[in-house]
Amino acid sequence: MVGIVAFGGYVPRLRLQRAAAAKANAWLAPGLMAKAKGERAMANWDEDAITMAVEAARDALGPGDDRAHINACILATTTAPFADRLNAGIVAAALTLEPNAGASDITGTQRAGVTALSTALGVVKGEPKANVLVCAADKRRARAASTAELDNGDAAAAFVIGGKDTLADWIGGAVTTADFVDHFRGAEEEFDYAWEERWIRDEGFAKLVPPTIERALKSAKAKPEDVAAFILPATFRGVADSVAKKLKIKPEAVRDNLAAKVGEAGCAHALVMLAHALETAKAGDLIVVAQFGQGCEANVFRVTDKIDAFRPVRGISGWLEDRKEESNYLKFLVFNGLVEWDKGMRAEKDNKTALTTLYRNNDMILGLVGGRCTETGVVQFPRTRISVNPNNPTVDTQEPYKFAEREAEVLTWSADYLTFAMSPPNHYGMIVFDGGGRIFMDITDVEPGDVDSGTPVRMSFRVKETDEKRGFTRYFWKAVPDRRRIAAAGAKQAAE
Amino acid sequence: MPAGIKDKVAVIGMGCSKFGERWDAGPEELMVEAYLEAMKDARIEPTQLDAAWFSTHIDEIGTGKGGTPASLALRLPNIAVTRVENFCASGSEAFRGAVYAVAAGAADIALAIGVEKLKDTGYGGLPVANPGTLAPQTMPNGSAPGNFAQLASAYRAKHGVSKDDLKRAIAHVSVKSHANGSKNPKAHLRNVVTEETVMNAPMIAEPLGLFDCCGVSDGAAAAIVTTPEIAKAMGHSDLVTVKAMQLSVSNGLESQHNSWDGSYFHTARIAAKKAYKEAGVENPRKEISMMEVHDCFSITELVTMEDLFISEEGKGWKDVLDGFYDADGGVPCQIDGGLKCFGHPIGASGLRMLYEMYLQLKGRAAERQLKSPKLGMTHNLGGSPSTNVCSVAIVGLQGV
Incomplete structure (x- = not known):
């Protein structure tokens, strides 16, 4: 069967306290105080979608550094640092994937994470021996004092999709494409422009998501009441619950969207929730992962008995524990380029x-990657023609060393x-x-x-x-x- | 080992500009100031110069590249002018070039001149250097104090010295240099400071505070060298001769091989050993009368006392606190205030160190004159603890 053979995630260590941000802006936007709860993951200044994707991939791939089994790398993000330079290529280079591994960016919509998963599944269905690394990461910037600033969170997830020793088999999926513009960001724009929430909820989520999931479950020959984990990111309160109710998915199957701890990590969020769900999944569990964005895309998985033998290096839970509370809202503004400051x-x-x-x-x-001398065993960085070994500076003896x-x-x-x-x-x-x-x-x-x-x-x-x-x-x-x-x-x- | 250059070359003239924030002078004027003093001291005409070596480090500001800035500023008579650059040891390199030319017989009289105009950047501290195209892609975004502060963490870990003890010892290094610098009219910083002031100064790079860092100064220094025979024929007496000049350059061992523990300068130890051998010095703690070392930061001076084999390894901090390197101590160090207080115009510093040794040996150091010094040592370092060039020179009275 084709499915998930490894999973992992990443949540940056800094957690912006929403109360600190809301209080700082309350004079200007008193309504923000309604969201002054919990914390959101906040990338350090030196983290972006690419760096978070690399961390998540390492979390999934484990501590070994032989990645020769990975045949392709897909990066899903709507906040890629480069508009024209293969962002997945940078991830592949950081992970030292083989040069003959493919790489592609999937972007342009909030459902890009699940689309990347579907794309990888498609590749492996065609080539069952292939292993495709799927990374999804987003660091969404929002204007100061916006609700999005509090709702968003920075995070990443990664999966390896393969055809052998699957932890969760893919058993079905469905997609709906509709040019429903809940928000957009023009090609030259810095920030999103969003429409009214009630319309997005009532005309978007409520009408586009349920039929997609119904079709996905049907293709999987699965019943909604058997779903053990239902993943549907949404920043509006109760959306996933009402969709589940409509579909007759049990209320307890609706996964925590991590709003209180992470915030919504853009197109990566469904995958972040999936990686989190798999940490506690049991053999036989039916998992539905869906993502809204110009329609909806959903995939259905059945967890296998291999699940107990797999652990990501830290997993979403591990990263959630490694946290530092940040109450300095100005630091968040500086890190996100939202304030003009005197750099000297x-x-x-x-x-x-x-x-x-x-x-x-x-x-x-x-x-x-540095070098290791094949004669003396001396390891050095960087790799050079003449070895640094003081007693025996051998020439042209170094092999790459990670x-x-x-x-x-x-x-x-x-x-x-x-x-x-x-x-x-x-x-x-x-x-x-x-x-x-x-x-x-x-x-x-x-x-x-x-x-x-x-x-x-x-x-x-x-x-x-x-x-x-x-x-x-x-x-x-x-x-x-x-x-x-x-x-x-x-x-x-x-x-x- | 080669025979060396002991007593083959004599210094017949030296000059040094006032160091400091020389808002009034460009690099050209600074060079002229040092040059005219040296020429007057040597009692020669420009036409008697056969060749010149010119040192400056940061050419993005200051003089620009090449040998022409010195030739133009000093109106040299179309002689060879070689510009040398070796980080903060550039001044010693200019001197080495001139000394070797004379020792080789290629020049009868040679000039070494070094200059740096640092205060044209618009901000305090050293200008941000240009490290090429590869280094900035991997090396930390650091500063000179941050690089040298690394020594402190390794020294503490290796020798089990507490944070407080080391902070107090390096504070004494600076207190001593300020006391010495206060007696030097050409010094950049002439204020006397207390240990408390140094310890409580704002942090620059842990554990180095403001007073653990040397002055960033404008200045120039020059030397004129010839053979002892020519010097005597010209009527010079009580000659100061070069006893040793050694330079050791990192080859990547410290930065790439795990045999280096980060607490000392690998190159300084090599250069010092070679210099002592060249000069015939067997017990430096007893035989060296005085030193000017590269105290870019207080911690650099402290570990250098061990690297030059004056203090035992791991005991340097105690010697410092005992006052062994004070003006009235066993081996006075930075008697002119050092980089810390005389100042550190990079390309001039090596020559400035020799200038003080020369004045002391000639008995011309006025208020800070030591009692009959015979051998003076200079230690001029460039780069960072893990990748550097280190020059050690010994000068003394002829026949000693």
């Missing part, structure tokens, strides 16, 4: 990227208040890797006091800089405190 003269440096240099060093920069999934720790560090930083102080230092090698690199997702010599870190693919003059985003890897290893070490110490 140091920020004036030209961040033009030499594309020739980037391509020549593509696996080094995007894949964090660093991204290796455990590492801080050797030296500083927290720099002088240099330009989007989130000062800028932490950086010499990071040493288990198995050898070291890289002098940025450290992110930290506050003063989090870092010391010996702090365990993991690698995270992040925005290095943006070239505002030319609209180019530069990516590299950064170190992030490995809070799981830190907690485990703390627990061990306490036990001793």
Whole structure:
């Protein structure tokens, strides 16, 4: 059968407290206080749809770095950093997928996540031996003091669709396409323009979604009352419940849309909810995942007994636990480019990227691939013709060596208040890797006091800089405190 | 090891501009100030110069590229002018070029001149450097203090020194340099500061506060060198000669190989060993009379005391707190105020260090004159702890 063979997700660590944002804007938009509850996931300044997709993919693919089994990579997003440069190609490069793996972007609608899933299923139906990686990620910008600002959340999910050892078999699906414009964002526009909520609810969700799901269930030869998990993202209260009621899906099957913890992650959200649902799914469970956007698209899965043997590295639940409350609404505005602030003269440096240099060093920069000497075993970054080994600088002996999934720790560090930083102080230092090698690199997702010599870190693919003059985003890897290893070490110490 | 250049070259003239925020002067005027003082000291005419080496680091501001800026500013008589650049050790490189030309017999008299005009950027601190096309795609968006602050974290971890003890030791480094700089009319910063002021200053890059960082200054310095024989024939006496000049350059070991622990300068140790051998110094703690080291940051000076084998490894911070490097200590260090207070116009700094050694050896250091110094050492470092160039030079009275 064709279906899901792996799943994972990612939720950024920062969680904007809605009360803080609503209070800051209440003088201007008192109605926002009705939404002053819970928190929304807030990408760090150096995270975007691509970086979150990479994290989710790593969560699904596991700690190993051999990804030769992945034949294609699909990225669903409506907030791609590039309008013309293959965004999925950057994800593929970061994951060090084989060069003969396909890559494509799916975009343009809020149902793009489920469409990407359907597309991958279609590929595997044609080629049962293929494994297609589906990533969905969105970092939706909204105007300050808008309701969307509070409703949205930044997150990603990833799935591997294959034909062997499926955790959930695909058993049916359906689609409805209608040019129903609940909102739109013109090609040159920064923000969405949305129509009245009541119309979207009554003419959109209520009329376009139920028939689609009915057809999907029919094609799956499944009954609505047997649905164990019903996934339908919607920011309006009770929409999924009323659709379920109309379809005779049990109320308890309606999945929590994570509004209180994440917010709605755009076209990624149905997949975020699906990854979350699969964490607790049992063999035999019937899952319906549907997404609204210029119609509706739905897929139906039956969970298999392989589900118990699979765990994502952290999963949505794991990322939800790794959280830092953020009550500084101004920080959110700065991170999202919603306020003109004085960056100082140091920020004036030209961040033009030499594309020739980037391509020549593509696996080094995007894949964090260094070298290992086949004669001495010495590991180094970057890979060079002459080895760094002080006693035996061998020539032309290095094979590619991947660093991204290796455990590492801080050797030296500083927290720099002088240099330009989007989130000062800028932490950086010499990071040493288990198995050898070291890289002098940025450290992110930290506050003063989090870092010391010996702090365990993991690698995270992040925005290095943006070239505002030319609209180019530069990516590299950064170190992030490995809070799981830190907690485990703390627990061990306490036990001793 | 080669025979070296001990006593083959003599310094017959030196000059140094006033360092500081020289809003009144461009790099050309700064060079003229240092050059005229050196020429007067050497008692020569421009036509007697055979060649010149000119150092400046940041050419995006200041002089621009090439050897022409020095030749034009000083109206040199169409002689060879080579522009050298080796990060913050550029000044020592200009001196090395001139010294080697004389030692080789290619020039009878050579000029070394270094300059940096840093205060034309519009902001405090060093200008943002241009690191090429690959480095900015991976290297952290950092600053000089952030790079050198890395030493502190590694030094603490390696030697088990508490945060407070190390902060106090590096504070003493700066307190000492301010005390010395207050006696130097050419110094950029001439205020005396207390340990409390240093410890409580605003944080620049953990654990370095404002007073742990050297001045960002405009300035120029120059040296004129010849052979001891020519110097004597010209009537110069009590000659100051070059005893050793060594330069060690990182090859990636520190930044790419896990054998380096981040707490010291690999290159400094190599350059120091070679320099002591070239100069015939066997016990530097006893034989070196005084030093000017590259105290770009207080922590740099502290670990350098160990890298130059004056303090034992892991004990440098105690020597610092004991006052061993104070003006009245065992080996006075930064007697002119150092980079910290004399200032750090990058391309001039190596020559400025030699200028103070020269003045001290000649007995011309006025209020800060040490008692009969015989050997002076300069340590001029460029780059960052993990990738750098390190120059160590020893000068002394001829025959010592």
